[in-house]
Amino acid sequence: MEADVLKKVPVREQDAKVRATNFEEVCLGYDKEEAMCEATRCINCKNAQCIKGCPVAINIPGFIEKVKEGDVAAAYQIISESSALPAVCGRVCPQESQCEGKCIRGIKGEPVSIGKLERFVADWARENGVKPEGAAEKKNKKVAVIGSGPAGLTCAGDLAKMGYEVTIFEALHEPGGVLVYGIPEFRLPKQDVVAKEIENVKSLGVKIETNVVVGKSVTIDELMEDEGFDAVFIGSGAGLPKFMGIPGEQALGVFSANEYLTRSNLMKAFDETSNTPIMLGKKVAVVGGGNVAMDAARTALRLGAEVHIVYRRSEEELPARVEEVHHAKEEGIIFDLLTNPTEILADENGWVSGMKCVRMELGEPDASGRRRPVVIEGSEFLMEVDTVIMSLGTSPNPLISSTTKGLEVNKYKCIVAEEDFGATTKEGVYAGGDAVTGAATVILAMGAGKAAAKGIDEYLSK
Amino acid sequence: MYRIIKAEELAANIYLMDVEAPRVAKSCQPGQFVIVRMDAAGERIPLTICDYDREKGTITIVFQVVGAATEMMRSLKAGDSFQDFVGPLGCPSEFVNEDIQTLKGKKILFVAGGLGTAPVYPQVKWLHERGIDADVIVGAKTKDLLIMEEEMKAVSGNLYVTTDDGSYGRSGMVTKVIEDLVESEGKSYDVCVAIGPMIMMKFVCLTTKKYELPTVVSMNPIMVDGTGMCGACRLTVDGEVKFACVDGPEFDGHKVDFDQAMKRQQMYKTKEGRDFLRAKEGDTHHGGCGNCG
């Protein structure tokens, strides 16, 4: 097998028609031969730009070099120095705007398929029982980590590697944050990938206590004063869903994407044996255009519905990853762009019977630099739908900030934390991930968890 | 795992359990709730905290078998465990944070309907322990469904028991007792707390509104996470959207849109009904009853 220098080695995927009816993973990943072939496309740049595009600065040419040699175990140890969740990132990172976006190969032709190579290495390590290496020496200090999403897991893993005694407190009954309740099985398998990566973090000595809602079950002050934690990291995410505030939003059959995805992912409603119910709509409108909207839409499709994405700007502005939009289209999701709902109608029993929408056109750029959508006069029309899923973004939950003395938040309820090491306004308390930035990405959350681990180490070494 | 210390049947289909959950027992207050999950395949079921023992680290729950999940839960015995037991969730009752002297000057009426007796109990007890004796109306469909009468008697001021069919205590619905107390027995109250089925809370609110008696209700919509993450529990209060799990569960009853909340509560009824039958009848259930398809 020989690589085309201008093109990625193609990756095998489940056929679009077949996968639209199941919850198995869409992308099948490289095998060893394909990975070694793709690895030859990397020219091992001296001043590797790709590393600058990765928020946790994985030694990309270093691990790819090992793949080239066929020494996958060595490649895994190199990745593990920087990342606790490579099987996850290889699957869900927006590589096109991060590592791969900076790859020199991309100037003329396609960049090296860094994400798929990372995924291959991580999957190989899991299948062959290779684990990351733990701490050599224990330090006699305790750190509490709140939330078990990517930020919390990374921070906990790094601190454990440094020798700290770490306990993660998680509100839900299963650890993983958005990785378990948000991102669907067909993009990120829960048992085979997420659970295994969490096992790896545990094997470093990290304890995970589920069913603890910090701010309710116990406060940060109590953790520090009564339970002897020397420092705290807050990685509680941005889980509070937004609604549009249009008439009819309380009708039966209107859900937040979080509810819909949680029922399907965390509670396994798609599985016949689960007791959790989920609406099986015939015609579903998903309002919004981000990754979350794509996930909700593709979930509804797999549950048997005709699905429309309703987004008020044009295709160019869709905030979702290119790959996700592409997959969604292939599977048969219908995109109603430049369209905005104004009212949800209900039948006499309160169930959704339709959605009034208007057409939009793009006007002048707004503060975010994107062209602002404006309503086209007289363009109102009715969409016949029986289910509406609102996917308009989320914001941090005030449970922790409102119960912790001296912890400052900004006007968006995001925790104020200094950028380099995640220090908050409260001594010994650090924060990172979506709780600080608002909804962002897995790898940015991991980067913040890493930075905070350094900050905490420095603070506790004083 | 959260071990069950005690499990007993209080009345037909109504069960009480004491469960070891030290973190919840340490920090809970009246008005709050927990979410329990029986096993790995189980649903997340919200239940009000009915009593707590901070020293023993236990929480008391009382639940009624209404669907598939509660049907399975009734088989749990002392010594068994819940896989998950998270809390305390929601906000404590408002009076918990009120100035105790002001509170002592208030006449409080509790109205408990059916299973609502269980969540009313810790509130009345909390007040009793601080020297405040509230009047309590307890209503049940019939004598056999009456629960916790002795416990309630020990902590309340006047206790008025009524049954819909007149088989015990007074006769008639709780709303009739409120009317009798206020209109013919010369009682007056500063605040009313009503907990029970939504339909009962709705009618209590219509009644107390006549007397301009401020009324607090405890809402029990369908929930998933209980931490403000999903929005399943949203309801409209005074024209605004609220999440019962974090903004409540207690709200000003005169401002709650009950009709909408009752509709939303029934959302999964058909699907749930089917699961219920499947769980109850197992292999012997083959459809054809007209309820499932």
Ligand SMILES: Cc1cc2nc3c(=O)[nH]c(=O)nc-3n(C[C@H](O)[C@H](O)[C@H](O)COP(=O)(O)OP(=O)(O)OC[C@H]3O[C@@H](n4cnc5c(N)ncnc54)[C@H](O)[C@@H]3O)c2cc1C
């Ligand atoms: C549907 C969906 C799809 C996405 N797709 C992508 C994608 O393809 N690529 C990508 O890079 N990003 C994606 N994202 C975004 C990404 O998942 C998040 O940015 C990332 O998970 C943030 O990590 P975090 O650790 O900060 O928070 P989270 O993952 O949100 O984890 C926070 C955890 O803290 C827990 N918690 C909250 N409050 C408390 C408390 N008081 N006490 C204890 N625990 C608490 C929560 O239960 C949760 O488990 C997606 C998000 C969603 C919702």
Ligand SMILES: Cc1cc2nc3c(=O)[nH]c(=O)nc-3n(C[C@H](O)[C@H](O)[C@H](O)COP(=O)(O)OP(=O)(O)OC[C@H]3O[C@@H](n4cnc5c(N)ncnc54)[C@H](O)[C@@H]3O)c2cc1C
């Ligand atoms: C904050 C809160 C506190 C609660 N406290 C108690 C309590 O102390 N004791 C108790 O027995 N129950 C309580 N409930 C109700 C209890 O959670 C439901 O009865 C239970 O979830 C039903 O589970 P199931 O699977 O057995 O029934 P399902 O099969 O889910 O449903 C059976 C029927 O119950 C209805 N239902 C479903 N969910 C709820 C709900 N959350 N509330 C009311 N009806 C529902 C359905 O519409 C259906 O008709 C509380 C609910 C909330 C939200």
Ligand code: SF4
């Ligand atoms: S972690 Fe993400 S950004 Fe970094 S190399 Fe891997 S795929 Fe690229």
Ligand code: SF4
């Ligand atoms: S920029 Fe591209 S070619 Fe250069 S080292 Fe990184 S992956 Fe290899």
Ligand code: FES
């Ligand atoms: S139960 Fe999910 S937000 Fe209240």
